[in-house]
Amino acid sequence: MKMKIILAALVFSLSSAVMAGGAKEAIDAAKKAQKEASAVGFEWRDMGKTIKKAEAAAKDGKDKKAIKLANMVVMQSKEALK
Numbered sequence: 001m002k003m004k005i006i007l008a009a010l011v012f013s014l015s016s017a018v019m020a021g022g023a024k025e026a027i028d029a030a031k032k033a034q035k036e037a038s039a040v041g042f043e044w045r046d047m048g049k050t051i052k053k054a055e056a057a058a059k060d061g062k063d064k065k066a067i068k069l070a071n072m073v074v075m076q077s078k079e080a081l082k
Contacts, residue, residue: 023058026070027051033077042080047073 030051037043054069 023054023063023066023070026067026074027054027058030054030070030073030077033074037077037080040081044076044080047076050076 030047034043034047034051037047050069050073054066054073057063057069058066
């Protein structure tokens with residue numbers, strides 16, 4: 001029960017962070033999500049690669065693509081934590 005409450009709080013905080021800001025905030029949320037999935041031993045194989053792609057897209061000024069990629073990592077982290 002306690003784990004479900006923690007997970008629900010995590011999901012809410014990550015989605016709020018991603019929706020509230022731009023590419024940098026989305027990438028920061030993705031990095032945080034990656035660390036949390038890794039901490040419980042369920043980091044997906046391509047999370048790190050996807051974050052690097054998001055950072056490159058943001059650097060090139062492609063914010064929508066960067067946010068989309070970062071959101072994918074957040075979603076993967078949510079699934080990993082389930």
